[in-house]
Amino acid sequence: MGNLQLKEILLEIKNGNELERERLIRHYEPYILNAVSHVCKKYVTWSSDETSIGLIAFNRAIDTFEFDKGRAFLNYVYLLIQRDIIDYFRKEKRHLHPASDNYQLEHDNAELKASLESYQQSTNTSALVEEILELDQKLSKFNISFEQLESHSPKQRKTRIKVMGMAAEFMQHVDLVDELVNKRVFPVTSFTKRTGFRSKSIERHRKYLITIIMIQLHPEWRRLSTFVQVGPGSVKK
Known part of the structure; x- marks a missing residue:
């Protein structure tokens, strides 16, 4: 999907076209699962709590993405998914193991560093994911899936x-x-x-x-x- 086509679709969605939103989500379902799995470092399905968080983040990316900021849509999506899942894990850890302020500060700084490193990696791989999605569309015409x-x-x-x-x-x-x-x-x-x-x-x-x-x-x-x-x-x- 090219930038021009994506821009037109996002504009349609922001104007209230929910059908286009559903189509865009279906198109990027493999990417959402892959991004959530990468952040969690484990295999996930659509029934996983983390995937639900990823889907919510993707919807928020649709509503808030701006082309004039000079970043790629998939990179922006990945950053939102990663941030929300990290927040989810952090809240779970705080609930199970209340930590001191100093420990939490060190923990947050470490997570931020890991997040930035992982985001850089996502920048390098998002183009490959886009190619896979395009290939998957071509293969579907032959009843083949990636x-x-x-x-x-x-x-x-x-x-x-x-x-x-x-x-x-x-x-x-x-x-x-x-x-x-x-x-x-x-x-x-x-x-x-x-x-x-x-x-x-x-x-x-x-x-x-x-x-x-x-x-x-x-x-x-x-x-x-x-x-x-x-x-x-x-x-x-």
């Missing part, structure tokens, strides 16, 4: 190299690429006739193969290339 990729990715390096070779070969055939993009179905028969790759091998790794092709079709997703780097190697058909 969450599925781990289970469908080849475990052996040799196999990953082979699938990368398939993708590179596929990209050489412009008409097949157009067919994949427009019809949203991998042209297995046409591809096997031209290249000699086995149809069983293609079907076995179809989701991973399509993902690689989508990434190659979008060179602006520079950070996503790290997910499919397998190094040099020969490819056998």
Whole structure:
């Protein structure tokens, strides 16, 4: 989602369009869960208390974000989520273990330092998250979700190299690429006739193969290339 499109959506929401708010929340659900999990340093679900806090913070970010401040929306969201969850943990600790003023001051300063360091890290990773969200949108047209990729990715390096070779070969055939993009179905028969790759091998790794092709079709997703780097190697058909 580009800045211009996001700006228009946020303006619609601030003018009372609650449907756009719901759509924006659904779009960024993976980011909200990821941000909450990162701050908490544990796996969370939508039923977790911390995730509810993150969702409230995201809604507040929608209402208070200002483009003229010169910061990225996702960085701002992360900062609000992190601050609210830290406040939540602090209140829980105070309730369970009342601390002295000096101890609490030292504790708050340490948390502030950790918060700033983590915020800097979020600045470096938010662009990757945005690329993942865009890829997830593209993959949904093929009934593939980003969450599925781990289970469908080849475990052996040799196999990953082979699938990368398939993708590179596929990209050489412009008409097949157009067919994949427009019809949203991998042209297995046409591809096997031209290249000699086995149809069983293609079907076995179809989701991973399509993902690689989508990434190659979008060179602006520079950070996503790290997910499919397998190094040099020969490819056998």
